[in-house]
Amino acid sequence: GAGVSQTPSNKVTEKGKYVELRCDPISGHTALYWYRQSLGQGPEFLIYFQGTGAADDSGLPNDRFFAVRPEGSVSTLKIQRTERGDSAVYLCASSKSRTGELFFGEGSRLTVL
Amino acid sequence: QKEVEQNSGPLSVPEGAIASLNCTYSDRGSQSFFWYRQYSGKSPELIMSIYSNGDKEDGRFTAQLNKASQYVSLLIRDSQPSDSATYLCAVTAGSARQLTFGSGTQLTVLP
Numbered sequence: 001g002a003g004v005s006q007t008p009s010n011k012v013t014e015k016g017k018y019v020e021l022r023c024d025p026i027s028g029h030t031a032l033y034w035y036r037q038s039l040g041q042g043p044e045f046l047i048y049f050q051g052t053g054a055a056d057d058s059g060l061p062n063d064r065f066f067a068v069r070p071e072g073s074v075s076t077l078k079i080q081r082t083e084r085g086d087s088a089v090y091l092c093a094s095s096k097s098r099t100g101e102l103f104f105g106e107g108s109r110l111t112v113l
Numbered sequence: 114q115k116e117v118e119q120n121s122g123p124l125s126v127p128e129g130a131i132a133s134l135n136c137t138y139s140d141r142g143s144q145s146f147f148w149y150r151q152y153s154g155k156s157p158e159l160i161m162s163i164y165s166n167g168d169k170e171d172g173r174f175t176a177q178l179n180k181a182s183q184y185v186s187l188l189i190r191d192s193q194p195s196d197s198a199t200y201l202c203a204v205t206a207g208s209a210r211q212l213t214f215g216s217g218t219q220l221t222v223l224p
Contacts, residue, residue: 031210042117042201042214043157056211091156100145100205100212104156 002026004105006092012111013082021077021108025094032075033095033102034067036088043091049075082112116140119202119215127223132189134218136202139183146178146185149201151217157201161187192222 005024013019025032031050035043045059049069057067064082069075079086089109093102118137126132134148145164149157163169163176163185175188185204189196199217206213 033211035214040121040216042203042216043212045211045213048210050210059211099210100147100203101159101162102157102212104158106156 004092004094004103006090006105006108008108009106010109010111012113014113015082015084017082017112019079019082019110021079021090021092021110023075023077023092023105025073025075025092026096026103029094029096029103030072031095032069033093034075034077035091035093037091037107038088046077046090079110082110084112086110087112116213117202117204117215119200119218121216122219123221124218125221125223126192128192128194130192130222132192132196132220132222134187134189134200134202134220136185136187136215137183138185138202138204138213140204140206141180141183143180143183143204143206145205146176147203147212148174148176148187149203149214151199151201153198189220192220194222194224197221 007022034046037043047067048056052072064080067077089107091107093104148161150160151157161176163178169176173190177186199219201217202215203212
């Protein structure tokens with residue numbers, strides 16, 4: 001596809017469950033970012049990949065959050081033991097080269113009941 | 114203190130007027146500055162980037178940067194109802210590749 005693809009677009013789960021969110025970046029984009037956005041707030045940085053490795057995971061809130069990008073393309077954000085406070089829109093973005101010029105997917109809306 | 118500050122608005126301007134959106138940042142090492150537009154229920158999209166002091170114009174949009182004052186702004190000339198959205202200011206600092214976003218300013222252009 002031409003843009004960043006994220007699945008699922010909506011996910012409703014129960015407190016304590018495990019969740020996986022997938023991101024397929026724009027072809028040729030080596031940098032991949034995960035952000036999350038709560039209502040009325042700007043996106044909050046979670047993790048950045050350059051190729052297969054996590055170059056900066058300083059935004060992950062705790063060890064329940066983990067992300068992988070095993071082949072340098074598709075990435076999966078994994079959340080264990082979900083909490084109601086994890087409810088947000090999780091945004092994935094990719095970039096070809098220039099820092100900060102990100103192309104965002106439409107997001108995965110996570111609701112934890 | 115938040116790293117990137119924006120007035121949350123809402124800011125309302127009549128159609129055809131100039132909309133002025135402002136942003137301040139706290140890290141003097143910040144090097145790259147961006148404006149993203151976010152329509153309700155949609156994801157952010159990049160509309161302007163600026164890397165050096167002064168003005169940068171792109172169509173109806175002008176970004177202004179003053180590093181001494183740690184201030185960046187976005188002017189939208191001849192505002193249209195389709196410009197109604199939340200405008201997010203974002204900054205990168207030093208060698209960091211991550212963007213830090215402000216909370217956004219909600220703009221409404223009245224027909």
